[in-house]
Amino acid sequence: MPPPGKRRMPKFVELWVYLSATPLFGLTATLVVYVLAQAVYARLGQAPWANPVLWTVVCLAGALLATGVPYPTYFAGAQFIHFLLGPAVVALAWPLWLRREELRRRWGRLLLAALAGGIAAGGSALLMGWALGLPSEVTLSLVPKSVTAPVAMGIAEKIGGIPALAAVFAVITGLVGALSGKYLFDALRIPRDGSGWAARGFALGTVSHGLGAARALQVNADAGAYAGLALGLQVVLASALIPLAFRWL
């Protein structure tokens, strides 16, 4: 008869193999790690470097690589969360609706800022990718990175990039903006008043889409609303103009 310790081990391994192969695993792991990361983020006074998405992604990817669970197995569960990105993009009409009066009054300026910011972000990514000698499909996946991930994937596909890569770049861009925005805006002496918050939020939404908007929303309600507006505008502008620009080039 084998000692009890030896019998328990394979049983645990079997259970792990079973659990890690069900969709329940990916969904549970994503939610639990995110909720924990969110709690840590709140405890640390919402410091930009403690960004819950960053740490959730790092922990989950690290754990999957360490345990040898393949990404498609994880995604079988996580897709239920991923699916909500579609309705969430539709839901962006709500913050736009709430600000429709301001939008009507300032649409010229906002449109100009959205265009200038989008072109600066996408254009400089294209130039940097080219100057640094990145493969062209990587560079093309960088161009739509300021647009929210599901839309960036579609744009990348249209212009010859890799959709999965574009989504990852969009998430990294979102994090970089959410992490660095505050310091850049403070260095530029953008005030913390009505129009200052609007400008800060709008810039975060334009360049860092949903992740920038999430950050802006936590800092100031006005900034959050303008970020939502900017992200919606960027989605419309980029999905119309980027494929068009590449058809001409």
Place this chain on the structure above:
Amino acid sequence: MTALRGLAWLLVFQSMGELLSRGFSLPFPGPVIGMVLLLMGLHSELVRGPVSVCADFLLSHLSLLFVPVGVGVMTHLSLVSQYGARILLAVVVSTLAGLFVTVLTLHLLRDRGDAAPGETPDA
């Protein structure tokens, strides 16, 4: 129930967007067209109430929705190890450039009357 009705509306508008996008091979993704349609639909109280509840919930947890895609970075480890530093440099520089241009454009074009009284421009 209200939130559920809101989700139903969001999915209906997304589906209409997908149908229009595919049917007419438009350059916009389905959810984007859905968003524009919803913007018109919000004129109706029938849509507005439920959608506001559901949209507030979805959008307040927006960053969670990016996690599954973000974890996908693990499938591109070879690309990351080969070009990671250069990609990160390109992302950081272009992100800062975009933030810089956007925030300055709006800041320079702001209404002078927008600032709270007593606030100096460089405060």
